[in-house]
Amino acid sequence: MSLRWAGLGLLLLGAPLVAQTARPPSPGPDLGPITALVEKGDLTTAEERLRRILAQGGGAVARDLLGVVLVRQNRLEEAEKEFRQAIAADPASLDARQHLARLCLSQKRDADAAAELRRAARQGPLDRDLGLELARIERADGHPVAAEQQLRSVADRFRSVRALLELARLQSAQKQSASALESLRRARAIAPSSEEVLRASAEASLAAGAALPALRHLEALVRMYPTVARYRYLEGTALLLAGDAAAAVSPLKEAERLEPGQALTLKALGRALAGRQLYAEAKEPLLRALSLAPDDTETLSALAEAEEGLGELAGAEAHALRALAGAGPPAAASLVLGMVRMKQERYAEARDALLAASAADPASAKAHYQLGLVYARMNDPLRAQEHVAQYRLRKEEAERRVAEVRALTGFSEGGMRP
Amino acid sequence: MRRALGFLGAALAVSAASGVAQFPPGGATLFRDVASEAGIAFRHHAAADKKYIMESMSGGLALLDFDGDGRLDVYLTDAPSVETARDLGAARCALYRNLGGVRFEDVTDRAGVGHPGWAMGACTADVDGDGWEDLYVTGFGRNRLFRNGGDGSFTDVGDRAGVAGGGWSTGCGFADYDRDGRLDLFVSRYVTVDLERLPEFGKGSTGMKGEGRGATCLYRGIAVQCGPRGLPGEPDLLFHNEGGLRFAEVGEKAGVHDAAGYYGLGVAWFDWNDDGWPDLYVANDTHPNYLYENQRDGTFKEVGFPLGVAVSEDGGEQGSMGVAVGDYDNTGRPSLFVTNFAEEYAALYHNDGGHFTDVSFRSRTAAPGLPFVKWGTSFFDYDNDGLLDLMVVDGHVYPQVDQVPMGASAGYRQRKLLYHNRGDGRFDEVAAQFGPVLTEQRVGRGLAVGDLDDDGRLDVVINDLDGSAQVLHNELTGGGHWLTVRLEGRGGNTDAIGAVVRVKAGPLAMTRFVRSGSSYLSQEDMRQHFGLGPAARADRVEVRWPGGGVTRLEDVEADRILVVEER
Secondary structure, eight states, X not given: OHHHHHHHHHHHHTOOSSOOOOOOOOSSSOOHHHHHHHHHTOHHHHHHHHHHHHHTTOOXXXXXXXXXXXXXXXXXXXXXHHHHHHHHHOTTOHHHHHHHHHHHHHTTOHHHHHHHHHHHHHHSOOOHHHHHHHXXXXXXXXXXXXXXXXXXXXXXXXXXHHHHHHHHHHHHHTTOHHHHHHHHHHHHHHOTTOHHHHHHHHHHHHHTTOHHHHHHHHHHHHHHOTTOHHHHHHHHHHHHHTTOHHHHHHHHHHHHHHSTTOHHHHHHHHHHHHHTTOHHHHHHHHHHHHHHSTTOHHHHXXXXXXXXXXXXXXXXXXXXXXXXXXXXXXXXXHHHHHHHHHHTTOHHHHHHHHHHHHHHOTTOHHHHHHXXXXXXXXXXXXXXXXXXXXXXXXXXXXXXXXXXXXXXXOOOOGGGOO | OGGGGOOOOTTEEXXXXXXXXXXXXXXXXXXXXXXXXXXXXXXXXXXXXXXXXXXXXXXXXXXXXXXXXXXXXXXXXXXXXXXXXXXXXXXXXXXXXXXXXXXXXEOHHHHTOSOOSEEEEEEEEOTTSSSSOEEEEEEEEOOEEEEEOSSSOEEXXXXXXXXXXXXXXXXXXXXXXXXXXXXXXXXXXXXXXXXXXXXOTXXXXXXXXXXXXXXXXXXXXXXXXXXXXXXXXXXXXEEEEEETTEEEEOHHHHTOSOTTXXXXXXXXEEOTTOSSSOEEEEEEETSOOEEEEEOXXXXXXXXXXXXXXXXXXXXXXXXXXXXXXXXXXXXXXOEEEEOOOTTSOOEEEEEOSSSEEEOTTTTTOSGGGTTSOEEEEEEEOTTOSSSOEEEXXXXXXXGGGGGSOOTTSOOSSBOOXXXXXXXXXXXXXXXGGGOHHHHSOBOEEEEEEEOTTOSSSOEEEEEETTSBOEEEEEOOOSXXXXXXXXXXXXXXXXXXXXXXXXXXXXXXXXXXXXXXXXXXXXXXXXXXXXXXXXXXXXXXEEEEOTTSOEEEEEEEESSEEEEEEOO
């Protein structure tokens, strides 16, 4: 059948040798002996026989095979002509379209390749590599739905880990966290120990705000690749996400040791230390992070928090205002500004900043606690009580999350004294 | 006895204190541990491994003048281990009589206060108003009210008086919360533990009713004693003094019974809003702390959250242990210092008048203590410069922490913290300047401050969980002038507990508060000490008595103990 020999041409185009798409054989002359010649490398004889068949009125399949033989001989213009004639003779010829697409791809003619692949895809499922390729093109061209369709098709037909990873990335980019996590779950079922799959799973879990699953994947990665700074960084980030700043300090320090001077690591380390009220220690990595990424609003906010904790209100205020002027999430900076205003006894401004912090980060217990204080000082006991109640709820939720994490990590310490 | 000295007038000097040298201090020696030479050979008993939570929490002490000779005596609590709990002689608390000249004698057996049971802490007051200081000892199982017979002996009247409590009592303090002239008693309680069904070391399960799930017994992956988290908390107790040495438990009615079952430890009665009615602060381990505001009708309102003294600044519930109360910045208002677990900062809550502000980091009292598990604490002016300094004793609860690297945390044995008040709202941690007596690694619990030799320099007595008691004799030279004020109240409150003493000396305007129960499960000297700096005289001494009356004295000579009687 035609796909038996399709692989020959793919040697040139970098595609798999073995046919990948299961379809019923096309009607026409028996091309098996000629395919055997091609496989043996006797391209001249194969070409002669194919031309004879075509002279006798041979069909699109023979012409497609001739195109493949010509590709093998690097006679690409002639090959393209044959593929096009095959398509003209049989517009439903999926093989010919895919071969033409491969040829175009080999010549970096992405637009032509895309056109053929799109036509081919309308006719039937593409080969694995071409499906992935079309998905890449569709994504690059701003057609995520078409890209996802291709990736799903490849993933379903070939149990392709690559397709599932690409699909997860696409879904993450589309903010479809649940779908991305499901794609990665399927990938893990196929390749449970794959570093790439575990890493993608951890990152997707983090993106979805799911610290616990992320930590499960990272636990395996850290165990298998203890010297990879990235995994230590992600582990620390996951612990921070879970609210376990105490546990986050150690992996982040290790990440910094393995790969010093990374702005993201320094920022996360500073946040973890500040989360443990080690404000003086937190300042150093945060200042270094800020020197590497001067406009990073999260770093500015974390530095402001550390300064506020140290009672350096002027610096805290300045950095919080810079963070708020930036494009980043305003929660942390608003919180710091609110606390600074509290200490300045500018309660109305403190309230407004804290309300902004709470709105930006509804899970923040700290913002509600501070709001409870500010309303108490503004002689509004009812609102103060409401916010204390909100604080308690969020505190319980945060503790539950940390307890879940610690059940997984086994970490326990002062803040959660047994 | 104290009253035997007689009333010597409103401004009577009875001290033989020496004159004052230069100011500020220039000496390098501050404290010297004189326990051994002073005759205090006390050593707290403790199980080596601390496999159960009750083996880690004892260690309060009391400074009291039990024999009325004007000198501070020392009572130290002791506790058995779970293994030796049935042996009545396994632990022996000790009462040391002050002979003067920093010499003590063990009078425990004569006094009959050596075996109160599983003792935790102590507080004192002249409960029955007979002029003799009585001793209340909290403990696991039951509490004792040792009534002072005035002849060197005590009799436990806890059951008869209705204050024996039960369960696991920890902190205590007396105050006349309803201003009826009689001293009432608050007792904090910790967790419910059954000696027959203890949480298994490192595992937790007891099957005990109410234990709940989640009794975690790991600390950074190592097996440790279980609790307090996961164990049921015990409500606190308020005993109203009905007169005739009888008390009625009114905690629920008064609104201070701790319905949530938080794990109560340190207790401090103090009048936070200066309305003349005692308020109450309770330090809770791993839970929000309580501030009960006196409603002047026999009830209290819990205001810890709105006033900003319940949790850390970021809303974190901390493992709170001890409490110090003091006007460290001479505003006339009492601020709070609360000691907490390792990697939790000790919280300095500044009293702003209408509320408190957490100034822990700004004041520089937070960061130095982060590695330590912090317990006994006190505001006191060790160099007589007119500014209250601050001391903290530390020590972990898990001996097992020495098996693993603890990162930012210290090991099991830990040094002390001494904060010198700079006078600008900030403190410097200066323990290392004063040598091993402060930096030696120990397992501190109770701490109480008092002037043991009446020389005007405040001494410190410390009860260690795993070691000998320390008597830190203040030998600083070159400190400022001083004045100690001893009050003699009328009626049932002869200690004048709840009184406020204000001293003006040049630019210094200082305020002290007469209180029962403080620090970590301890009782400090009820006499009020004032460092006067370079001032050889106090311009004014003012006493506001618990009943509301005021005594004012002008131009008072310094460097002596001033006895002031309520008229």
